[in-house]
Amino acid sequence: MTHLHIKDLQAGYGKKLILNNINLEVRQGEMIALLGPSGCGKTTLLNALCGFIPLSHGEILSDKRVISQLPAEQRNITMVFQSYALWPHMTVEQNVAYGLKVKKVKRADIETRVAELLNVVKLAGLEAEKVTALSGGQRQRVALARALAIRPDVLVLDEPLSNLDAKVRLSVRHEIKALQKKLGFTSLIVTHDQEEALVMADRIAVLNKGQIEQIGTPEEIYHHPSTAFVADFMGADNHIVWPIQDPGFSLNINLPPDDLSIYFRSENVSISLQATINNELNQQQNEGLIINGTVEQSVFFGNSYRISVRSGKHIIQAEHYKHLPGKTPVTLHILPEALHIYAADVKSSVLEKN
Amino acid sequence: MIATQKQYYFSGISIYSVRFSFWLQSLFILLLALAMFGPIVNLLIWTVTESWYFPNSLPSQWGVKYWLQVFNPYSDVSGSLLTSLLIAILTVVVCLLVSVPAGYALSKNSMPFRVFWMLLFLIPQAFPNLTVYMNIARLFYDFGLNGTLLGVVLVHSVHGLMFSIWISVAAFSSTDPMLERASRNLGAGPIYTFFHIVLPQAAPGLVASCIFVFLESLDEFTGTFFVGSPNINTLPLLLYTASMEGNYQIASITALILLAPSILFMVIIHKFMKPEMLSKLGK
Ligand SMILES: Nc1ncnc2c1ncn2[C@@H]1O[C@H](COP(=O)(O)OP(=O)(O)O)[C@@H](O)[C@H]1O
Ligand SMILES: [Mg+2]
Numbered sequence: 001m002t003h004l005h006i007k008d009l010q011a012g013y014g015k016k017l018i019l020n021n022i023n024l025e026v027r028q029g030e031m032i033a034l035l036g037p038s039g040c041g042k043t044t045l046l047n048a049l050c051g052f053i054p055l056s057h058g059e060i061l062s063d064k065r066v067i068s069q070l071p072a073e074q075r076n077i078t079m080v081f082q083s084y085a086l087w088p089h090m091t092v093e094q095n096v097a098y099g100l101k102v103k104k105v106k107r108a109d110i111e112t113r114v115a116e117l118l119n120v121v122k123l124a125g126l127e128a129e130k131v132t133a134l135s136g137g138q139r140q141r142v143a144l145a146r147a148l149a150i151r152p153d154v155l156v157l158d159e160p161l162s163n164l165d166a167k168v169r170l171s172v173r174h175e176i177k178a179l180q181k182k183l184g185f186t187s188l189i190v191t192h193d194q195e196e197a198l199v200m201a202d203r204i205a206v207l208n209k210g211q212i213e214q215i216g217t218p219e220e221i222y223h224h225p226s227t228a229f230v231a232d233f234m235g236a237d238n239h240i241v242w243p244i245q246d247p248g249f250s251l252n253i254n255l256p257p258d259d260l261s262i263y264f265r266s267e268n269v270s271i272s273l274q275a276t277i278n279n280e281l282n283q284q285q286n287e288g289l290i291i292n293g294t295v296e297q298s299v300f301f302g303n304s305y306r307i308s309v310r311s312g313k314h315i316i317q318a319e320h321y322k323h324l325p326g327k328t329p330v331t332l333h334i335l336p337e338a339l340h341i342y343a344a345d346v347k348s349s350v351l352e353k354n
Numbered sequence: 355m356i357a358t359q360k361q362y363y364f365s366g367i368s369i370y371s372v373r374f375s376f377w378l379q380s381l382f383i384l385l386l387a388l389a390m391f392g393p394i395v396n397l398l399i400w401t402v403t404e405s406w407y408f409p410n411s412l413p414s415q416w417g418v419k420y421w422l423q424v425f426n427p428y429s430d431v432s433g434s435l436l437t438s439l440l441i442a443i444l445t446v447v448v449c450l451l452v453s454v455p456a457g458y459a460l461s462k463n464s465m466p467f468r469v470f471w472m473l474l475f476l477i478p479q480a481f482p483n484l485t486v487y488m489n490i491a492r493l494f495y496d497f498g499l500n501g502t503l504l505g506v507v508l509v510h511s512v513h514g515l516m517f518s519i520w521i522s523v524a525a526f527s528s529t530d531p532m533l534e535r536a537s538r539n540l541g542a543g544p545i546y547t548f549f550h551i552v553l554p555q556a557a558p559g560l561v562a563s564c565i566f567v568f569l570e571s572l573d574e575f576t577g578t579f580f581v582g583s584p585n586i587n588t589l590p591l592l593l594y595t596a597s598m599e600g601n602y603q604i605a606s607i608t609a610l611i612l613l614a615p616s617i618l619f620m621v622i623i624h625k626f627m628k629p630e631m632l633s634k635l636g637k
Contacts, residue, residue, distance in 0.1 A: 050535075050539055051538075052535055052538075071538075071543075072535070072538040072539060073538050073539075073540075073541050073542055073543055074541075076541070077539075078539055078540060079535075079536075079539050081532055081535070081536060083530075083532055085530070085532040085533055085535065085536040086536075087533055087536070087537075087551060088555075089554045089555065098537070098540055098542075098550075099540035099541055099542075102540060102541045102542045102546060103541055146536075146540070147539075147540075149540075150540060150541060
């Protein structure tokens with residue numbers, strides 16, 4: 001079990017710089033999710049960690065030992081590749097045993113270790129199968145067993161679930177998490193799915209255009225996104241730019257009179273049917289953002305209805321327990337702690353956090 | 355009434371034209387078959403002929419006398435068959451030794467002047483064979499390679515390398531670089547990775563290139579003639595001398611022996627070649 005420390009990392013392909021100023025610590029036995037949109041450099045970061053591409057600046061430490069100068073085969077950071085990269089000319093057993101054979105582990109020990117791992121990933125009985133004969137979920141587990149066989153210091157997984165069907169994905173997600181808890185390996189998991197990151201990781205690092213925007217626990221990232229990008233990426237589906245010269249909007253919050261960029265989730269919007277702004281609400285309820293408008297559309301979402309509310313030129317998304325007919329006048333109320341507010345021009349700086 | 359007459363008239367024409375075109379097509383196909391298979395049939399007949407004189411359309415005496423003569427262990431044919439096989443095998447070894455490392459290096463896009471190197475191996479084929487071989491013979495003369503087995507093997511290799519380099523570049527390009535990474539990732543060095551991961555992936559293509567080189571070497575005439583003769587006598591040279599001397603039986607049997615590996619090759623190619631390999635050539 002190892003403490004991985006990435007310091008001021010800068011890397012790319014040839015002259016094309018992809019990653020810049022990456023600082024990240026993965027503590028012993030911790031699972032960190034690298035979350036970000038497609039093309040933001042997640043795979044590139046793993047490639048730099050594993051030694052497939054050189055760093056142009058910075059260093060990587062594994063338990064205080066600098067490993068960024070070592071060739072790939074000496075780093076002891078194993079990877080579960082997005083494409084799995086299993087060797088088609090070998091059986092399941094040969095794939096899993098490969099790393100041990102390279103290390104010249106005794107034959108009997110290899111056999112016990114491989115059997116043990118195939119048990120853990122529930123592939124016992126398929127030892128002699130060619131990997132080309134396996135299903136996607138099975139291949140994924142072979143790749144996992146192969147990477148774990150040599151007891152790596154750090155395990156990195158590149159979108160391990162993206163090639164699986166939705167149903168298998170949910171179960172494998174929990175299997176990987178359980179395995180990680182049980183064996184306690186230090187790991188980095190790459191994903192572009194925010195839900196996956198929230199469920200699996202101890203901490204999440206959100207990546208955008210080759211830079212880390214925020215590192216924090218799933219709760220911190222979800223409730224206190226430190227930049228507009230993170231708020232947007234973590235599913236804050238409403239976005240308005242303050243001030244709005246529209247009588248339907250009122251914002252009661254202590255803020256400097258700058259231009260503001262405000263994000264909030266539809267699930268945090270409460271809907272009331274009467275136009276009750278200003279008068280009947282008590283002071284406490286009056287805080288936050290209040291919007292008067294009319295229902296534009298109401299769509300069934302299973303556990304709730306998604307209501308689109310029009311106010312002036314703006315459309316606000318809200319969730320409600322029942323269907324509302326079009327043109328219904330409503331008042332929307334968002335509490336201050338549910339508002340993620342950033343300076344409008346400098347998108348990344350936080351002005352107010354509750 | 356007029357209508358039926360017209361119909362009859364038209365159908366008469368069409369029956370007539372169908373018949374005509376049927377016979378025309380048959381005749382055409384027959385001629386084509388004769389053109390293609392006539393020489394082969396003639397060759398096959400010659401192999402079991404003991405005597406055949408000019409005006410007769412078929413041999414006057416059939417028999418396998420010449421087969422026995424050919425397969426007599428002390429005959430010219432057995433000797434040159436062995437020489438041919440030895441040269442072909444050595445040529446394959448030389449081509450493999452060059453084309454495996456070169457093919458691997460050239461399959462990497464990072465290799466500088468990649469296209470230049472690949473075209474380099476085509477250049478000898480761009481000139482007329484005869485001039486190239488005559489010049490090689492002159493060069494080899496200076497090095498004392500003329501009339502030696504090594505000289506012939508080298509000449510065959512120059513020719514064989516064209517195929518083997520291009521095919522092995524294709525074979526190595528079609529391997530997945532991620533498989534290499536996975537191996538390095540699990541602690542294997544570049545050499546271990548090459549032999550355990552890369553080579554097995556490229557093996558089918560390499561086998562195909564070996565067979566190609568082997569067959570080309572077996573069939574090669576011009577280079578052997580200029581560099582090897584009269585000391586080195588391969589099957590094609592024997593075939594040539596036999597035909598020149600009018601010994602059609604020996605020539606035909608030799609040709610048949612040379613045919614056997616080509617057929618074997620077709621079968622193996624079918625089993626091993628992956629179409630996606632060829633598609634990678636252009637990348
Ligand atoms: N081998 C490569 N050569 C050059 N550019 C690359 C290469 N691989 C990826 N890139 C570029 O690097 C950027 C980040 O890619 P990647 O790390 O694969 O993104 P992600 O894994 O987050 O989807 C992309 O813009 C991509 O075009
Ligand atoms: Mg990726």
